[in-house]
Amino acid sequence: MIDLVFMGPPGAGKGTQAQRLCAKVGVPQVSTGDMLRAERKAGTELGLKVDQIMREGGLVSDDIVISLVDKRIRENDAQKGFVLDGFPRTVPQAESLDRILQKAGRAIQHVVLLEVPDALIVERITGRRMGETTGRIYHIKYDPPPSPDRGEGGEQLLIRPDDQEEVVRRRLAEYAALTAPLVAFYGNRGLLRRVDGVGSLDQVSESIFRSIGVA
Numbered sequence: 001m002i003d004l005v006f007m008g009p010p011g012a013g014k015g016t017q018a019q020r021l022c023a024k025v026g027v028p029q030v031s032t033g034d035m036l037r038a039e040r041k042a043g044t045e046l047g048l049k050v051d052q053i054m055r056e057g058g059l060v061s062d063d064i065v066i067s068l069v070d071k072r073i074r075e076n077d078a079q080k081g082f083v084l085d086g087f088p089r090t091v092p093q094a095e096s097l098d099r100i101l102q103k104a105g106r107a108i109q110h111v112v113l114l115e116v117p118d119a120l121i122v123e124r125i126t127g128r129r130m131g132e133t134t135g136r137i138y139h140i141k142y143d144p145p146p147s148p149d150r151g152e153g154g155e156q157l158l159i160r161p162d163d164q165e166e167v168v169r170r171r172l173a174e175y176a177a178l179t180a181p182l183v184a185f186y187g188n189r190g191l192l193r194r195v196d197g198v199g200s201l202d203q204v205s206e207s208i209f210r211s212i213g214v215a
């Protein structure tokens with residue numbers, strides 16, 4: 001069993017690299033951002049509740065994301081492990097995660113921190129495009145789709161509303177205030193693996209695999 005947390009500022013390439021890591025170690029990706037977007041798309045009560053906060057680049061309440069993760073990691077496919085992407089994002093979320101895992105006789109083995117300077121983040125985020133049906137992520141320069149507005153299989157490409165520059169700045173501020181303290185939280189326990197997120201997709205993947213000993 002391999003239980004991993006993937007951390008990094010918005011736009012560091014977390015989602016893309018988490019997908020690659022999952023394929024490598026054969027465990028599911030558990031992305032709170034994806035789960036919340038699915039709720040919004042399905043128009044559920046929860047989706048409606050978080051819509052405005054997500055649009056503005058704020059964080060949804062700890063209770064909501066904790067209960068989503070708690071449920072998700074009890075599912076069958078997560079019994080062999082998981083890669084958490086975008087969770088925990090606050091110290092209370094990390095403390096809840098510890099309790100949830102402890103009850104199940106599990107524990108986080110590695111926390112991968114993908115480090116990318118702020119200047120690069122804005123370029124990465126504003127070039128990001130997402131497939132409407134598959135949620136596949138492209139970048140117009142670094143991972144170009146088959147055409148500027150169509151992905152593989154012809155699906156329409158969208159720009160996430162929270163990827164606009166002003167919203168990105170708000171998300172970076174939230175990260176510095178609420179999520180960066182997790183670096184010390186996990187660092188003190190010897191779980192933190194710092195990885196340089198600057199480089200080609202393959203270079204960064206290799207560094208991630210090495211950091212957790214699966215190269």
Ligand code: AMP
Pocket residue numbers: 010032033034036053054057058059060061062065085086087088089090093162171
């Ligand atoms: P992401 O795709 O991880 O960038 O998440 C998109 C948005 O979903 C964030 O900007 C938050 O509004 C919300 N979100 C995702 N994960 C969390 C979390 N762990 N805690 C609070 N809000 C979250």
